[in-house]
Amino acid sequence: MDLNRWPNLVAMFFEQASTKKNSPFLWKTQQGEWNSISWAETAKQVRLLALALQEYGLNLGDRVVLVGENSPEWAIADFAVMAAGGVTVPTYITNTSNDHRHILTDSEATIAIVSNQKLADPLLEAAADLPHLKQIISMEKIEVNPDAGFKIKSWSEALHQGGLSTNQNTIRSDQISQEDTACIIYTSGTGGTPKGVMLSHRSILCNCVGAFHLLLELGLDDEVFLSFLPLSHSYEHSCGLMFPTSIGAQIYYAEGIDKLAANLTEVRPTLMTSVPRLYEMMRLRILDGVQRAGGLKAKLFMLALNLGTERYEQGGQLKFHKTPVDKLVDILVREKVKMRFGGRLKAMVSGGAPLNIQVGIFFTALGLRLLQGYGQTEAGPVISCNPSTKIKLDTVGPALHSVDVKIAEDGEILVRGPLLMNGYWKQPETTQDTIKDGWLHTGDIGELDRDGYITITDRKKDIIVLSGGDNISPQRVEGILGLEPEIAQAMVVGDGRKHLVALLVPSEQTRELQTNSSDEHALKKLIGDAVARANSTLSVIEQVRGFSVIDAPFTVDNEMLTPTLKNRRHKILQNYAEAIETLY
Numbered sequence: 001m002d003l004n005r006w007p008n009l010v011a012m013f014f015e016q017a018s019t020k021k022n023s024p025f026l027w028k029t030q031q032g033e034w035n036s037i038s039w040a041e042t043a044k045q046v047r048l049l050a051l052a053l054q055e056y057g058l059n060l061g062d063r064v065v066l067v068g069e070n071s072p073e074w075a076i077a078d079f080a081v082m083a084a085g086g087v088t089v090p091t092y093i094t095n096t097s098n099d100h101r102h103i104l105t106d107s108e109a110t111i112a113i114v115s116n117q118k119l120a121d122p123l124l125e126a127a128a129d130l131p132h133l134k135q136i137i138s139m140e141k142i143e144v145n146p147d148a149g150f151k152i153k154s155w156s157e158a159l160h161q162g163g164l165s166t167n168q169n170t171i172r173s174d175q176i177s178q179e180d181t182a183c184i185i186y187t188s189g190t191g192g193t194p195k196g197v198m199l200s201h202r203s204i205l206c207n208c209v210g211a212f213h214l215l216l217e218l219g220l221d222d223e224v225f226l227s228f229l230p231l232s233h234s235y236e237h238s239c240g241l242m243f244p245t246s247i248g249a250q251i252y253y254a255e256g257i258d259k260l261a262a263n264l265t266e267v268r269p270t271l272m273t274s275v276p277r278l279y280e281m282m283r284l285r286i287l288d289g290v291q292r293a294g295g296l297k298a299k300l301f302m303l304a305l306n307l308g309t310e311r312y313e314q315g316g317q318l319k320f321h322k323t324p325v326d327k328l329v330d331i332l333v334r335e336k337v338k339m340r341f342g343g344r345l346k347a348m349v350s351g352g353a354p355l356n357i358q359v360g361i362f363f364t365a366l367g368l369r370l371l372q373g374y375g376q377t378e379a380g381p382v383i384s385c386n387p388s389t390k391i392k393l394d395t396v397g398p399a400l401h402s403v404d405v406k407i408a409e410d411g412e413i414l415v416r417g418p419l420l421m422n423g424y425w426k427q428p429e430t431t432q433d434t435i436k437d438g439w440l441h442t443g444d445i446g447e448l449d450r451d452g453y454i455t456i457t458d459r460k461k462d463i464i465v466l467s468g469g470d471n472i473s474p475q476r477v478e479g480i481l482g483l484e485p486e487i488a489q490a491m492v493v494g495d496g497r498k499h500l501v502a503l504l505v506p507s508e509q510t511r512e513l514q515t516n517s518s519d520e521h522a523l524k525k526l527i528g529d530a531v532a533r534a535n536s537t538l539s540v541i542e543q544v545r546g547f548s549v550i551d552a553p554f555t556v557d558n559e560m561l562t563p564t565l566k567n568r569r570h571k572i573l574q575n576y577a578e579a580i581e582t583l584y
Contacts, residue, residue: 056134275352364391
């Protein structure tokens, strides 16, 4: 596979559909039973929906907001928007009405596609005063105020409209080049306002080609994916939808994180992409089960784990006398662990946030191949990944096929290649600050070893990446916390963690109230109430789940503020490391 095989993502999809025909493609559960939509049926619905979008006035380059849980309809809508010559704008299902208002206003979307009433309500509230939104299509029936002025069409009505089109052969996929923008994915920047990253067909195709060459050595055949990360995230969009499509794989849509363990054994995926937080949870769940079992089972498990860890640390080899025991626990322990993941996994890929090396060693020791990668939305998003033939768990692997990486004089990781974004939507100056002379300035500090493997050592820009892969601007959250009268200063922490916590300095007014109170818990309650109010204005991933009250304020003199009065993050982290750990 090479980058020039397809002119765009739609052509890629239709070519695979014409080859796979009535083979199953997209799966979902209905009343507890897995049901599939074939490649041929998917292609039919993509074509009909694309024609309907054109009938509804979608022009080349127009933006379409897509809000919904992972489902076959989500994938069909995405390909249909592109087939009609439009640009998909995926949004998170956790978005507030304010989040939607910013994206709808900034993108100037003319059409929105939404899955159900629960997700439609905040979207409709946000769109109330936006005349450029002409049409809404709902995957399920939704109720709307007839005075709102919105044109609402159901999924079936839209497909029917497409079938009535007099121009059945005029979808615009042949008018789209690799350079055209396929989607705009909004991601938070250092200023806190989400920026629209314009990913071209070329960028995502480059990721598909890179993943193909990376995994080819494992033997790519009739692959099966289980999709559970949000498709609105660039990682799942490229790796959980576009790449499986490019190799003609089947995609199952998980019923939810609470049913993921059961879905793994039902679906039996061959390839799995996820974020570190999920692997952390799985590790804890496995260890908890072993501890509960106790006895011989626990002893055998720990023996398998210790021998596997030793083998990894010794470069893949065990001392001769330990080999027979290792083979025995292969059968008694490792095979059973593999069955918890379906028994067919060729590899698990971790990306979206840094993977704790101990988590990586844990799964490797149990015979599950775990490949850590690295990327950014601005790069499609995958930049590098460990190959299965030579895994270095303390690195994020070498650059993908046709991608160049170098380290700048100040240590920043720079990236060049067809995977780079077209730029930030309506922000040419920010784009020029990010891509200079053809190189993406990632904001991450790193090193390259003699094999070209990247090790990330620090982050140049202050963006917090949670273990679930969500990007958060700390300045935005800290600013909102600081608006509360009880809080004088705030610093939030959460890089590589499952949620945010905060270090908070009370205001003088709050200290006085506490001093005059006989209740020793009064201060914490006052601050807690303030945090709760701030959380009510933040999105789910931005909310602070724990806090510690700090006595001494952050100042320039104690080196916890810069001369321009910004938090000196590394210094504060160093001083309050113990307090932070107690919050997790």
